[in-house]
Amino acid sequence: xxxxxxxxxxxxxxxxxxxxxxxxxxxxxxxxxxxxxxxxxxxxxxxxxxxxxxxxxxxxxxxxxxxxxxxxxxxxxxxxxxxxxxxxxxxxxxxxxxxxxxxxxxxxxxxxxxxxxxxxxxxxxxxxxxxxxxxxxxxxxxxxxxxxxxxxxxxxxxxxxxxxxxxxxxxxxxxxxxxxxxxxxxxxxxxxxxxxxxxxxxxxxxxxxxxxxxxxxxxxxxxxxx
Amino acid sequence: xxxxxxxxxxxxxxxxxxxxxxxxxxxxxxxxxxxxxxxxxxxxxxxxxxxxxxxxxxxxxxxxxxxxxxxxxxxxxxxxxxxxxxxxxxxxxxxxxxxxxxxxxxxxxxxxxxxxxxxxxxxxxxxxxxxxxxxxxxxxxxxxxxxxxxxxxxx
Numbered sequence: 413x414x415x416x417x418x419x420x421x422x423x424x425x426x427x428x429x430x431x432x433x434x435x436x437x438x439x440x441x442x443x444x445x446x447x448x449x450x451x452x453x454x455x456x457x458x459x460x461x462x463x464x465x466x467x468x469x470x471x472x473x474x475x476x477x478x479x480x481x482x483x484x485x486x487x488x489x490x491x492x493x494x495x496x497x498x499x500x501x502x503x504x505x506x507x508x509x510x511x512x513x514x515x516x517x518x519x520x521x522x523x524x525x526x527x528x529x530x531x532x533x534x535x536x537x538x539x540x541x542x543x544x545x546x547x548x549x550x551x552x553x554x555x556x557x558x559x560x561x562x563x564x565x566x567x568x569x570x571x572x573x574x575x576x577x578x579x580x581x582x583x584x585x586x587x588x589x590x591x592x593x594x595x596x597x598x599x600x601x602x603x604x605x606x607x608x609x610x611x612x613x614x615x616x617x618x619x620x621x622x623x624x625x626x627x628x629x630x631x632x633x634x635x636x637x638x
Numbered sequence: 639x640x641x642x643x644x645x646x647x648x649x650x651x652x653x654x655x656x657x658x659x660x661x662x663x664x665x666x667x668x669x670x671x672x673x674x675x676x677x678x679x680x681x682x683x684x685x686x687x688x689x690x691x692x693x694x695x696x697x698x699x700x701x702x703x704x705x706x707x708x709x710x711x712x713x714x715x716x717x718x719x720x721x722x723x724x725x726x727x728x729x730x731x732x733x734x735x736x737x738x739x740x741x742x743x744x745x746x747x748x749x750x751x752x753x754x755x756x757x758x759x760x761x762x763x764x765x766x767x768x769x770x771x772x773x774x775x776x777x778x779x780x781x782x783x784x785x786x787x788x789x790x791x792x793x
Contacts, residue, residue, distance in 0.1 A: 413683055413790040414658075415765045416757065416773050420681075420788055421665040423777035429790045435654035442790075443666045452646050453721030455791045456737075459728035465737050472789060473747070476669045492646040492721070531710040532689055534722065571696070571716065582723050597645050599723040635718045637648040 414440035428472045430455045437483055444475040447485040451492035451596020458490070459593065493595020497602035499585045512548040512608040516577075522584040529587075534579035538567030544580045547573050548609055555615035560625055570620070574633040577609055604638060614638065649719050659765055669787070671748075676786040678741075679751035681776065683759030684725070684732045684793040685714035694758045699767035701776050704754045706735070713793070717760050720793050732793060751785045759793055 414437060417427040421443050429445040431437035432452055437445045448468060450457040456465040468486060475482050502518025504511070523541060527533045535541050543566045550565045567573040581603050586594075604610040613633060620630035669676070685694045687702045694702075694714040704711065711733070713725050724731045735754065741747045755776050761768055780788060 413759075413792045415768055416681060416683075416776075417788075417790055418661045418664050419769060419773035420777045420780070421667045423774060423781060424667055425777060425780060425788050426667045426669045426786060427788045427790055430792065432792045433650055433653040435650075436656070436658060439658045440661070441664065443664070451721050451724070452649055452719070453793045454724040454731045455793065456731045456734050459724045459731040462730070462737065462740070465730055465734055466740070469734060469737055469741065469789070470746075473673055473787075476673060476787065479668065480666060481664075492644055494644055530726070532712050534712050534714075534726075537693060537714075571718075575716070575718065578718065579722070583726060586723060586726055593727075594723055596721040596724065600645065600721065632716075632718060635645050636652070637645045637719075 414442040414445070417442035417445075426476060428475055430468065430472060431483070434485070441481050441483075443481050444472075444478060445483045446472045446475060447483060449486070449489040451490060454490075454596055457486075457488070491595070492597045494597040494601050495595065496606050497585055497589050497594045497598045498591045499589045499602055499606075501607060510549055510552040510612075512552055512612040513545045515608045516545045516548050516580070519581065519584040519588075522587040523580055526583040526587040530583075533583060535576045535583070537575050538569050538572035539576050541580055543567065544577055547577060548612060551577075551612050551616035554619045555612050557619065560620055560623060570629050571632045574613055577613065578603055581607060581609055600635060604634065645719065657763070659769065671786060673747055673787070674745055675748040677749040677751055677784050678738055678747045678787045678789065679780055679783070679785045680733055680735060680738065680754040680789050680791060681780075682733055682754075682756050682791040682793070683715075684756060684791070685716075685758035686711045686733060686756040687714050688712070697760065698758045699761065699772050701755045701757045701772055703779065704733075704756060706750055706752050706754070709735075715758060715760065715793055725793075732791060734789070734791070738789075747787075751780070751783050753779070753783055755779070 431445040
């Protein structure tokens with residue numbers, strides 16, 4: 413973002429960066445930056461909170477009166493809650509299926525409702541929703557030791573398939589969740605710690621690492637700190 | 639006691655230690671008109687796109703134009719290292735287009751640009767393509783649209 417700020421200013425535009433990493437902004441010195449220590453992925457701070465978002469923008473626009481480079485911080489810090497989302501997980505239905513496959517099929521109705529409401533879905537980078545159970549079936553086999561060279565993954569690209577599975581679960585979970593607005597890492601924590609799909613994905617990732625798969629193939633399947 | 643750093647803390651620590659591009663003698667464009675007469679655009683690194691637009695590839699250096707009226711947007715960013723659920727709940731938390739419309743209605747800003755632009759934040763380390771090619775091209779599109787001020791939102 414700071415790179416674009418410099419490029420745009422050179423072209424004659426006035427810019428304001430909502431910076432999410434303070435040290436990066438300090439090093440790159442964009443012309444005007446408001447550092448917002450909010451959950452990464454939420455530069456305006458709070459979903460569905462118009463007045464808070466408006467406050468962020470008001471503070472950003474106020475920087476336009478500066479006559480030289482300026483970096484200010486939003487006074488509020490929003491911690492990224494890592495408590496797993498409160499969301500029901502479908503009970504076992506077909507015990508002949510691997511647990512993550514059964515689980516994914518059980519979430520399909522919620523996923524479909526979410527897509528119907530929102531009109532779009534992030535699923536589809538490598539596979540569509542119909543292929544999510546099949547992809548989980550392959551990850552389950554990898555997790556149990558099957559060779560990635562022998563058992564092909566639908567969609568092929570592990571990073572994109574992991575994204576599609578995670579998005580399928582995220583969209584279904586937001587439809588099913590109860591309670592307070594989920595924090596910045598709540599859905600991620602729910603997926604990785606509470607669901608069979610998340611556990612399977614992590615086990616498959618470990619198996620790929622053990623099989624000496626190329627680093628990018630397994631590492632970017634999940635957040636780096638996991 | 640769990641001493642594992644949070645995901646965001648880990649990412650911020652990682653970012654703090656990354657090399658960044660150096661800009662010698664950076665430009666600073668002073669606003670010459672009051673905000674209430676300025677046209678404002680959003681440029682985000684969230685890799686947003688309409689479903690009918692080409693998806694972002696890994697390391698995609700190009701940008702997509704989003705019309706002012708578009709709301710059915712997909713976040714095409716490849717990184718798993720930040721929250722995607724906030725955007726699913728409310729696109730304004732990444733792309734505050736409805737807030738801009740309100741600010742224009744209230745007379746705080748002059749106008750909302752007809753088009754807004756999205757890049758993918760996960761760029762090659764040198765960012766030379768964005769710096770020398772697609773970034774300047776995007777700037778010219780913004781200028782052609784009569785934009786005065788750009789709000790840059792990262793993910």
